[in-house]
Amino acid sequence: MGGVVVTGTPRTPLSLIDILAEYGVATVHEAQGRTGLLASGITPIQRGTRVSGTAVTVTVAPGDNTTIAVAVEQCQEGDLLVVAPTAPCDMGYFGDLLAASLKARGVRGLVIDAGVRDVADLRKMGFPVWSRHVSAEGTTKGNLGDVNVPISIAGQIVRPGDAVLADDDGVVIVSRATVAEVVVAAQRREEKEALSRGRYLTGEIALDVNNMRPLIESSGVRYVDYQTWKEEWTS
Structure with a gap:
């Protein structure tokens, strides 16, 4: 079954994205009225890393990572991939090869409400990941989801082009329409x-x-x- 890939979606300006990274997740969460925080089950595989980026959103079928490969083509400098399965799944959707492809395009990291693998390699190559699971079990190919549509992930709605901030405390989403005012409030x-x-x-x-x-x-x-x-x- 085919999905939808939305191209040319508006993005939060990188100038604002980069300023947002000066503040921690806890500060931004509080500054925007204690909203936008992903559920605490989404945790970093590394420590001491803070990244911000514009959301490229992806839905994936349970146990199938085909749509992540499709999404790579839509990514650009300053993006951060946000992935949610359409049903709970702890399999390893993402590893070092996909990370290498994303890193080459300037993607700053991955947030996924599922599993990742090749964790030691991901740390070594400096590709930041926040995930719900770590699992060596690989996925299949052939069932497609959607790219750059609004998605529900870990208790929040994320829209393509929203700002994403992630650090040791978790992940917070800032709506593209409110990033400028949230930056001022965080300051x-x-x-x-x-x-x-x-x-x-x-x-x-x-x-x-x-x-x-x-x-x-x-x-x-x-x-x-x-x-x-x-x-x-x-x-």
């Missing part, structure tokens, strides 16, 4: 956290830095010295 959050960090380093604690004492007081928390507690609770 403001970073500046605020820098001020807070400075206060923590001087010995202040979160109750004061974040003005939490009124909240604690209104919640009814009662401070009791040890002797009083001992008399009340152990008598």
Whole structure:
């Protein structure tokens, strides 16, 4: 059964994509109202890597990676491949050969809600991957999905051309229409956290830095010295 390959899809400007990479996934997730985060089951196969890119979206049939090969042709410099099977599958859809092909086209990484293999080779060649599974079991060929259509992956909708940011904390999606404002919000959050960090380093604690004492007081928390507690609770 054939799929659909959409060509010429609009992309988030790389200038914004590159600025987004200056901030971590946690910061961007918070900056855009705690939205866009893929489920925690999507984890990196490497450590200490942060990448951003424009989404090229792919759906694949269970146990068949043909559409990933089709998608390679639609990729360009600055893209990040985002792949979701149409039904859960933990097989190794992706390995070093496909990575070599994508890397040659300037693709910055892969996010896949399924399995990958050749993990040691992927790490060695410096091709970043975030996946749900690692599996040596290979896939077949012949059942086609879609390329560059909106997809559902790990609890989020990803549209072709959206911004994707991934690091050790996971993967967050930023809509192409809102990237510019999210970048500004992330910058403001970073500046605020820098001020807070400075206060923590001087010995202040979160109750004061974040003005939490009124909240604690209104919640009814009662401070009791040890002797009083001992008399009340152990008598």
